[in-house]
Amino acid sequence: MQTNIVTCTRACGQCTDDPQPSSRVPDAASEKVRGLCSGALVHMYNVSMFRPRCQYASCIVLRRSGMSNTKSSSVKSRCKTRQLPTYARVNGSSALRQDTLHIVVAGGGLGGLYLAICLMKKGFYVTVIERTAEYRNFGGPIQLASNGMSVLKATSRRLYESVQQNSRPFWGTKSGIKYGYTGDWMFTFDAITEIPKRMELPFAVCIDRSDLQYCLLNEIRSLNLEDSCGQTEIIMDATVTSYHQDSRTGKVRANLEHGTHVEGDVLIGADGIWSTVRSQMFDEQNGRGSKSTASYTGYKLFSSLPLYQTDDFFEIGYCAYIGPDNYFVTCPDRHGRIQWYAFVKSSPESDYVEDSKSFLLQKFERWTPEVRALLAQSENIDISQRDLWDRPPCLRSWSNGRVALLGDSCHATMPNIGQGSGLAFEDAFVLSNLLGEVKHPHDICGALNKYYAQRIWRTATIQGLGRMNSEAIKILTPLLPIKSLIDFVISPFLPLVFIAQFGYCYSFCPEKEAAVTSISSAARMNERHIEECMESWHQ
Numbered sequence: 001m002q003t004n005i006v007t008c009t010r011a012c013g014q015c016t017d018d019p020q021p022s023s024r025v026p027d028a029a030s031e032k033v034r035g036l037c038s039g040a041l042v043h044m045y046n047v048s049m050f051r052p053r054c055q056y057a058s059c060i061v062l063r064r065s066g067m068s069n070t071k072s073s074s075v076k077s078r079c080k081t082r083q084l085p086t087y088a089r090v091n092g093s094s095a096l097r098q099d100t101l102h103i104v105v106a107g108g109g110l111g112g113l114y115l116a117i118c119l120m121k122k123g124f125y126v127t128v129i130e131r132t133a134e135y136r137n138f139g140g141p142i143q144l145a146s147n148g149m150s151v152l153k154a155t156s157r158r159l160y161e162s163v164q165q166n167s168r169p170f171w172g173t174k175s176g177i178k179y180g181y182t183g184d185w186m187f188t189f190d191a192i193t194e195i196p197k198r199m200e201l202p203f204a205v206c207i208d209r210s211d212l213q214y215c216l217l218n219e220i221r222s223l224n225l226e227d228s229c230g231q232t233e234i235i236m237d238a239t240v241t242s243y244h245q246d247s248r249t250g251k252v253r254a255n256l257e258h259g260t261h262v263e264g265d266v267l268i269g270a271d272g273i274w275s276t277v278r279s280q281m282f283d284e285q286n287g288r289g290s291k292s293t294a295s296y297t298g299y300k301l302f303s304s305l306p307l308y309q310t311d312d313f314f315e316i317g318y319c320a321y322i323g324p325d326n327y328f329v330t331c332p333d334r335h336g337r338i339q340w341y342a343f344v345k346s347s348p349e350s351d352y353v354e355d356s357k358s359f360l361l362q363k364f365e366r367w368t369p370e371v372r373a374l375l376a377q378s379e380n381i382d383i384s385q386r387d388l389w390d391r392p393p394c395l396r397s398w399s400n401g402r403v404a405l406l407g408d409s410c411h412a413t414m415p416n417i418g419q420g421s422g423l424a425f426e427d428a429f430v431l432s433n434l435l436g437e438v439k440h441p442h443d444i445c446g447a448l449n450k451y452y453a454q455r456i457w458r459t460a461t462i463q464g465l466g467r468m469n470s471e472a473i474k475i476l477t478p479l480l481p482i483k484s485l486i487d488f489v490i491s492p493f494l495p496l497v498f499i500a501q502f503g504y505c506y507s508f509c510p511e512k513e514a515a516v517t518s519i520s521s522a523a524r525m526n527e528r529h530i531e532e533c534m535e536s537w538h539q
């Protein structure tokens with residue numbers, strides 16, 4: 001029997017697991033979770049089968065693929081206990097349809113989950129289809145910049161506060177670039193804090209990807225309980241393989257592996273850099289290789305997150321060490337850990353490095369002890385590696401009929417600019433507002449086109465800036481031996497470049513925050529952060 005796991009985040013009042021981030025533990029192996037969402041598709045399911053850390057699920061139900069296609073009708077039947085807002089009510093007019101607009105989202109990553117929240121706020125019914133079988137504690141910290149925080153705050157104060165409670169602030173820290181060999185500062189910039197303070201924006205934070213995912217899933221679960229909102233169902237372990245638009249009915253069908261499908265009024269491809277929805281929309285090869293439309297950045301990325309105490313742990317926001325060929329980025333995280341990324345110049349599709357610790361210790365042999373100590377502190381098993389790809393700006397429309405793209409699927413950005421998730425959140429914010437204005441189903445395509453038109457220039461500019469930073473490092477590194485050139489010509493000039501960059505990135509700000517409020521909440525977050533780190537170091 002083939003199965004699809006459905007992780008239902010509808011809080012049906014009878015599910016008991018409500019774990020906290022960072023203290024999430026798998027349920028007891030023998031524990032059974034009863035599917036409680038009514039209807040024939042719900043069965044008893046032994047949680048231990050998939051070793052799930054099913055921390056986010058209100059309940060987990062098993063769907064037999066032989067039983068039914070995953071049609072919107074069957075999906076809706078499980079929600080019959082709640083009155084969904086009608087399409088007419090959502091839009092405040094007597095619309096033609098009597099049911100809620102059903103939006104299917106391919107990909108339940110950061111962009112897809114946040115989009116679900118925005119759409120629920122507009123009263124829509126959402127189905128998120130996620131390829132992975134479970135949300136795991138995986139992925140180190142990411143920078144959620146002020147624009148991303150501002151968007152979160154504008155959507156839900158509860159979500160915004162929960163993100164703050166699970167992150168550490170950049171406020172009061174120093175970030176910048178150091179010489180890789182000596183560890184001396186080349187220059188520092190305080191734009192991360194200063195610009196938001198001046199523009200009255202929420203401060204940027206550093207949050208573990210899994211904690212951010214937890215916050216988004218928890219918000220979905222809370223919204224599912226509110227009568228004034230739409231509903232979201234998340235289907236796990238389901239891969240979108242293609243889509244089909246039916247011009248007669250106006251419906252879009254997302255075809256899944258194993259021959260099942262989900263049908264809705266709109267399909268959004270939030271399925272990441274290797275998007276299936278994108279490859280069909282643009283009729284292009286999906287994946288790496290010479291025909292790929294993604295571009296290899298020239299670096300293989302190694303990373304790890306060891307527990308490590310340094311004298312300046314609480315003073316550093318993030319720090320990039322640059323040297324010939326390679327660069328190395330560190331970012332102190334919660335619970336006394338430091339995330340490091342080693343960007344090592346390499347050719348595309350280079351071999352997997354078996355003993356990555358020795359490889360890196362050799363690559364960074366002449367580098368400052370600050371870098372080497374972190375490498376020494378990390379174990380092979382904890383070091384991950386991947387080829388780093390991004391995409392050039394895509395000027396072709398990201399919408400086609402009732403299908404559109406969002407996040408990395410249309411504008412994958414170099415991580416060095418710390419904007420990928422912020423941009424995906426902005427997309428979701430704009431897209432949901434435009435769909436919320438739709439008064440007639442015929443207007444959907446127009447709304448999707450408008451979404452592309454509103455987003456293309458900003459996302460293309462930030463993609464360009466990310467690439468420019470990366471290329472600048474490549475140009476800068478051969479000049480490193482000429483220290484006086486760097487110190488007197490380049491270093492004074494670079495902070496201005498960063499002020500301009502941050503200023504532009506942070507300029508999308510639907511919700512402001514008074515500096516005094518930002519500072520006091522950042523101070524509270526810092527206090528908690530220090531306590532957590534001390535506790536971890538002294539355990």
Ligand SMILES: Cc1cc2nc3c(=O)[nH]c(=O)nc-3n(C[C@H](O)[C@H](O)[C@H](O)COP(=O)(O)OP(=O)(O)OC[C@H]3O[C@@H](n4cnc5c(N)ncnc54)[C@H](O)[C@@H]3O)c2cc1C
Pocket residue numbers: 106107108109110111112129130131132141142143144145238239240241270271272273274275276301406407408409413415417418419420421422423424
């Ligand atoms: C090393 C690194 C560091 C980064 N640091 C930062 C940072 O500091 N700040 C920042 O803002 N951004 C950062 N980013 C970028 C950020 O992670 C992405 O921009 C962001 O996650 C994009 O969200 P997304 O939803 O578009 O894609 P993703 O988060 O990648 O989600 C895509 C989802 O779709 C699912 N999926 C894929 N294919 C299918 C399919 N066919 N069917 C169903 N599901 C599918 C995947 O399993 C995944 O869950 C970093 C990225 C990297 C690689």
